[in-house]
Amino acid sequence: MGASTSSLPAGELDRISIESGLSKQSVLTLYKRFLQLTTHREKDSGQYFLTKEDFLNIEELRLNPLGVRIIDAFFADAEVGEREKVYFYDFVKVLSHFRPINKNKPHLWNTREAKLRFAFTMYDLNKSETITKDEFKNILQMMIGSNVSEDQVNSIADRTMREADKDNDGYITFQEFCHAMEKTDIEQKMSFHFLA
Structure with missing residues (x-):
């Protein structure tokens, strides 16, 4: 190959x-x-x-x-x-x-927002610009496999939706996703240090 x-x-x-x-x-x-x-x-x-x-x-x-x-x-x-x-x-x-973010040399493709947008698309399975509870459950199930019961997955999904869906419309928008990720160090979690 x-x-x-x-x-x-x-x-x-x-x-x-x-x-x-x-x-x-x-x-x-x-x-x-x-x-x-x-x-x-x-x-x-x-x-x-x-x-x-x-x-x-x-x-x-x-x-x-x-x-x-x-x-x-x-x-x-x-x-x-x-x-x-x-x-x-x-x-x-x-x-x-x-790429790790260099605050001295900001780059359009590699900002906190760009990283969050990329992460958001991983959950937005139907590319609707929103994340539903079912989409979140599907990704969660992919990540944890059969190690957790379906009831536990539903409970995690319910809690996440309650916390992230600020307007209670049943969807997590990109803005709501960003708000939910406020305390997450996405800059480090989404960085490969060999890319400089």
């Missing part, structure tokens, strides 16, 4: 480094991993891309209870809707959400 070694053109490396806020070395590391994962290349442009099947071939994602939700994050794009192919730029854009 994986494409043959190829180098990222210097102009592309510079552009992606600037746009993502990642160092050139981090971009090159991600490019090397991207090439290891991909088995597809556009005939016209020669660009490599990943499909959902490529992501499903990654053992860590296959074994992760939230693997499907993580994979979906790579294929969701507010600007184009659901995409079928993930090019290197798209790959970096998603992963840049996991």
Whole structure:
């Protein structure tokens, strides 16, 4: 599996480094991993891309209870809707959400709000811009598996909805989600320190 070694053109490396806020070395590391994962290349442009099947071939994602939700994050794009192919730029854009935040050099793709938005999409299964109790229960069940009874999962979901759904409309909006996460150090919890 994986494409043959190829180098990222210097102009592309510079552009992606600037746009993502990642160092050139981090971009090159991600490019090397991207090439290891991909088995597809556009005939016209020669660009490599990943499909959902490529992501499903990654053992860590296959074994992760939230693997499907993580994979979906790579294929969701507010600007184009659901995409079928993930090019290197798209790959970096998603992963840049996991870069530690540098308060001295703020970056649009890697703010507290961007991290919260990314986390919110993991729960918003139907992409309605809200989280329902059923969506929360589904994600909770994925995370804990059969270790907790259905009654306990329902109890946790009920309590979470009561605490987070401030206007009691049965949905958690992004604003309510942000409020519920106020005391959570999302900047650290959603950071891979190898991405600099």
